Amino acid sequence: MTTTATRAPAPTTASPLRREDADGVALLVLDRPGARNALSDAMLAALADTLAAIAQDRSVRAVMLAAEGPAFCAGHDLKEMTAHRADPDRGRAYFADLLGRCATVMQAIVALPQPAIAAVNGIATAAGCQLVASCDLAIAADDARFGTPGVSIGLFCSTPMVALSRAVAAKHAMEMLLTGDLIGAEEALRFGLVNRLVPAGQERAEALALARRIAEKSAVAIRYGKAAFYKQRELPLAEAYHYAAEVMTENMLARDAEEGIGAFVAKRPPVWER
Template identity: 85%
Template structure:
């Protein structure tokens, strides 16, 4: 995986196209390391996650997994550790202070679909396809289900999980898995442009908002409103909110201090 920063946007690129950008042990470690570094990097205001080659991400590296069936415990400890590490990466995306935008080409399958669902936003090429195909090989996509079921409506998620069928970009848009569709080859530029617009906003407001979005949706309605009011009060006391409201009243461009 490689990283390229430009104008406040970090571009992370999965670059193992010969292995269909599978989430191998090495790829998961690289993603985890990159996300941890970005979380501490205040110069990064948005992230784009892209991939090289005809496949965005084929999910876990099944050859790597199968090799551990020769372990004394038939791979139980390795499988549990692998799935825990993968879940850690997905949660790191959600917890990241900066928004993460997936730029999807080709196919995103199994944990690759999970990766897209875990991102805050997603731009897909018109010929992109998505699926959770585990049932076709006797392995229900239980961990991809966690992200998928939080990104799309229950019945759409269940249909994808129970059939393992590929869905096209139009259905992915209709289901709510992606935000928009662009011409093949334009997905990365579109994602970078969207990230650039986000990067122009107050980083402190974005940090408040992203964290609050994911926390409040897991709360009962009254608790969600109480929590959101507390967050908005703290946000209101930030320097950027003072500057932004002042700039609006004075009809000028705000000068963000990100505090």
């Protein structure tokens, strides 16, 4: 694959999110290291806009999320949230809107046509753990830590629970949510929250290598498969098989399936639709 690198145009003001594209992979870097990459209003807005653009970008075949500084993401910006307690409604409208915007971003990751891979360093807590759980795949540093510590400050991590409970077994999720304890990378791997561990400092390179391997596959097949994966697992068994058969039939009629099968029979490399 020919290497081409582009960088998104520099914004007029410092952005909390940086995007770099190369080899069909969009690298999104959370860039608020001084705030442990907390999901501020500006960060959520940048993520929402960038994910919407990527979803329409046929040149992007995989997405990778990483972070600058010693932490992946510490969750919501509690200082921003606390400031709204002075609102006439004690922040009710702001909190509801904030959590809705965060949920929209998490769902946008799941709905992306392209696979999303988290490269986790340091800590990923509360909505930061939710961000990892929302990604399709995750590579973590062997010293990374994960948690939903809201209960320790009187705020149950109810919205992070949605993604977490879909990524790990129920009893593991409940233990994390009820205790608020941080778990280490080995436990996160055992729980199924991450795919693999690497020595600290190598998580971004490992995630990028995985993203590039995926980017070499048929983007058409990946789009069919990712969407079908999330839909079928919410269906009863018989309905899931019926739905999956419909998807596979449509996929079989796509040009890339014809090309891929023909290339396999002819013992030549396939040329995928771009």
